Amino acid sequence: MTISASLLNAFAPTGTLRASINLGNPILAHRTQSGEPGGVSVDLARELASRLGVPVAFSAFDTAAKSVETVTSEAADIGFFAIDPLRGAGIAFTAPYVLIEGCYLVRDASPLTRNEEVDREGNRIVVGKGSAYDLFLTREIKHAQILRAESSQAVVETFLRDDVEVAAGVKQQLEADAARTSGLRLLDGRFMVIQQAMGLPKSRGDEAAHYLRAFVEDAKRSGFVADALARHGVKGASVAPATQT
Structure with missing residues (x-):
C-alpha cells in the first residue's frame, strides 16, 4: 500500500514514529535485559513503523495514566491502552487486538x-x-x-x-x-474483560485513524498478534475477534 504524504505526516510528524509503552501492564510490555522495552505492544509498534517506512522510538511509563497523557498531549504518536470512554475524549481507538x-x-x-x-x-x-x-x-x-x-x-x-x-x-x-x-x-x-487496543491523538485525523484500525485488523487476521503472544510466553490473554473496519 502506498503511504501518502499526509498519512505519513499524521503518524510521524517528526519523521519518527513515537510509541508510548505502558510497562504497568506486564502481559503486553516489559523491560528486556538490555533495559529496552519489549513485548507484544513493542512488536506491533515496530511492525507499524516498518509498514510506514519510518524509524520507531519508544517512551516507556510505569502506569497507563502517564502513557495516555503522553499520547493525548501529542508527545507520542501512538499508544497501547485498554479502551475506556474517558480516555476516548482525546484518543482515537482501534478495535481491540487482545482481551x-x-x-x-x-x-x-x-x-x-x-x-x-x-x-x-x-x-x-x-x-x-x-x-x-x-x-x-x-x-x-x-x-x-x-x-x-x-x-x-x-x-x-x-x-x-x-x-x-x-x-x-x-x-x-x-x-x-x-x-x-x-x-x-x-x-x-x-x-x-479489558479490551486492549492501539490509539493515536484524535487531532491526527480520520485517514490515520482508519489506517491504524485496518493495521490492527490485519495483525489479528494474519496471526501476527497470536504469534507475538506465543513468542513472549503470554498466558491468559486471547486475540480479540475480527472487527469490520
Whole structure:
C-alpha cells in the first residue's frame, strides 16, 4: 500500500514514529535485559513503523495514566491502552487486538467468595491509579471504597501493607503475586474483560485513524498478534475477534 504524504505526516510528524509503552501492564510490555522495552505492544509498534517506512522510538511509563497523557498531549504518536470512554475524549481507538481478564484477589480467610459480594459497605478495593480497572470500577462500584496504589505493580503490596479487603487487577499479575505470598486466593471468574487496543491523538485525523484500525485488523487476521503472544510466553490473554473496519 502506498503511504501518502499526509498519512505519513499524521503518524510521524517528526519523521519518527513515537510509541508510548505502558510497562504497568506486564502481559503486553516489559523491560528486556538490555533495559529496552519489549513485548507484544513493542512488536506491533515496530511492525507499524516498518509498514510506514519510518524509524520507531519508544517512551516507556510505569502506569497507563502517564502513557495516555503522553499520547493525548501529542508527545507520542501512538499508544497501547485498554479502551475506556474517558480516555476516548482525546484518543482515537482501534478495535481491540487482545482481551485480558480483570479479577479480584482476597485473603484465604476473607468471607468473600463471589465477585458480586465485593461491592458492599465496609469493603475497600485497591487498584492501580489511572488503570483500566480504576476507570471501570470508579463508574461501577456503588458501595465499596476504592483505594489507589501508585501503579498496578504496587497493588498487592498496598493490599498487604494496608490490610485492604480486595485487590483488583490483571488476572495473570495477581496470580503471580499470589504465588509468591501464601494465604491469598483469586475469586472465581472475572469482573471485567479489558479490551486492549492501539490509539493515536484524535487531532491526527480520520485517514490515520482508519489506517491504524485496518493495521490492527490485519495483525489479528494474519496471526501476527497470536504469534507475538506465543513468542513472549503470554498466558491468559486471547486475540480479540475480527472487527469490520
